Amino acid sequence: MTKTEQFENIENLGAIWTGKSDREHTSFNLQCHKDDTSRAVSFLGDAVCNMQLNPAEVEQLKVEVSNEHETSFNNYKEVTMENSHFNVYREH
Numbered sequence: 001m002t003k004t005e006q007f008e009n010i011e012n013l014g015a016i017w018t019g020k021s022d023r024e025h026t027s028f029n030l031q032c033h034k035d036d037t038s039r040a041v042s043f044l045g046d047a048v049c050n051m052q053l054n055p056a057e058v059e060q061l062k063v064e065v066s067n068e069h070e071t072s073f074n075n076y077k078e079v080t081m082e083n084s085h086f087n088v089y090r091e092h
Contacts, residue, residue, distance in 0.1 A: 002052060009043060021065065 010017045015032035028047065032040040072078060 003054070003057075006043075006047060013039060013043070015040060021068070 007017075010030070013030075013032050013036050015030050015036065018029045018031075020027050020029075028044060030040045030044050
């Protein structure tokens with residue numbers, strides 16, 4: 001599906017789509033009515049497995065991710081806390 005078709009399907013479900021990318025994680029969330037759960041799971045699976053990427057959007061996202069990386073890299077307290085947490089709780 002194209003991006004427009006995806007958003008039309010979300011709108012038809014009456015669902016709420018959120019996506020978030022951090023330095024090391026990306027997550028997608030689709031909040032829907034209980035009766036539409038199977039359709040929402042199918043939609044998420046299709047969105048992740050059969051994604052069509054527009055080259056212009058990919059380039060734009062590269063710039064955004066690069067800026068996010070630069071911002072988070074310069075936030076020494078956050079980076080130190082994330083690394084400390086990772087190392088302290090590595091086996092848990």
